Amino acid sequence: DADVTQTPRNRITKTGKRIMLECSQTKGHDRMYWYRQDPGLGLRLIYYSFDVKDINKGEISDGYSVSRQAQAKFSLSLESAIPNQTALYFCATSVTGQGKETQYFGPGTRLLVL
Amino acid sequence: DAKTTQPNSMESNEEEPVHLPCNHSTISGTDYIHWYRQLPSQGPEYVIHGLTSNVNNRMASLAIAEDRKSSTLILHRATLRDAAVYYCILKSYGAGSYQLTFGKGTKLSVIP
Numbered sequence A: 001d002a003d004v005t006q007t008p009r010n011r012i013t014k015t016g017k018r019i020m021l022e023c024s025q026t027k028g029h030d031r032m033y034w035y036r037q038d039p040g041l042g043l044r045l046i047y048y049s050f051d052v053k054d055i056n057k058g059e060i061s062d063g064y065s066v067s068r069q070a071q072a073k074f075s076l077s078l079e080s081a082i083p084n085q086t087a088l089y090f091c092a093t094s095v096t097g098q099g100k101e102t103q104y105f106g107p108g109t110r111l112l113v114l
Numbered sequence B: 001d002a003k004t005t006q007p008n009s010m011e012s013n014e015e016e017p018v019h020l021p022c023n024h025s026t027i028s029g030t031d032y033i034h035w036y037r038q039l040p041s042q043g044p045e046y047v048i049h050g051l052t053s054n055v056n057n058r059m060a061s062l063a064i065a066e067d068r069k070s071s072t073l074i075l076h077r078a079t080l081r082d083a084a085v086y087y088c089i090l091k092s093y094g095a096g097s098y099q100l101t102f103g104k105g106t107k108l109s110v111i112p
Helices: none
Strands: A004-007 A010-013 A019-025 A031-037 A043-051 A054-057 A064-070 A073-078 A087-094 A109-113 B009-013 B018-023 B031-038 B045-050 B061-064 B070-075 B084-092 B106-111
Touching: A004 A087, A010 A019, A019 A031, A019 A087, A019 A109, A031 A064, A031 A073, A043 A064, A043 A073, A054 A064, A073 A087, B009 B018, B018 B084, B018 B106, B031 B061, B045 B061, B045 B070, B070 B084
Parallel strands: A010 A109, B009 B106
Antiparallel strands: A004 A019, A019 A073, A031 A043, A031 A087, A043 A054, A064 A073, A087 A109, B018 B070, B031 B045, B031 B084, B061 B070, B084 B106
16 A cells, blocks of 8 residues: 555546545654645645644645644645646655655645636 | 756666766755656655765665765666656755755656
8 A cells, every 4th residue: 555645636626616635644754745736847835734733834825725634644625726726736744854854755636627 | 945957858778877967056064965756647756865975775876076066866777667857956954944845857768
């Protein structure tokens, strides 16, 4: 089984709808992240969480919210989806280790907002 | 995090070595050099990281210039499975450090 799983893997929705992307991990890591990737570009950080009670905004948090339900679960919500949120979304996990810290990514969720 | 500069794309023949360069002239003394790669339709995966000395692991080698202003990821024998976008990222080991700042990376094509 994969260490970092994302559901759904693909999603089509309409403008204005609320949707939730889910991420689960079995690695036992304390830190979790949500990134988005647009075609031909690198990943940009949306939100990150260092533990269940710690949630922080990343580079591009507007229009998104998150919930850390447990150490192993981190959900990303689009309260009212818009077409420019069409992108590939990745969840990642890591353990603290400062500069040596490596991140482990899920397989991604491809989202299309019509 | 300091900025890195990589070529947009590179090609290699299968079973030949590949040297992927990265410039990071503004690197600070607290920055580690990380490399990730992203295979088509997959999430990024960690390849290797280093601070000052050259590093080897089962996937690749990392050669770091003496002044640390550049580094090179070395794939010793490219395979078709190595075709991916390779990202060179600087990551500080300062307190509170957490973020990986991805640029556009280098798209490596491997020719059979």
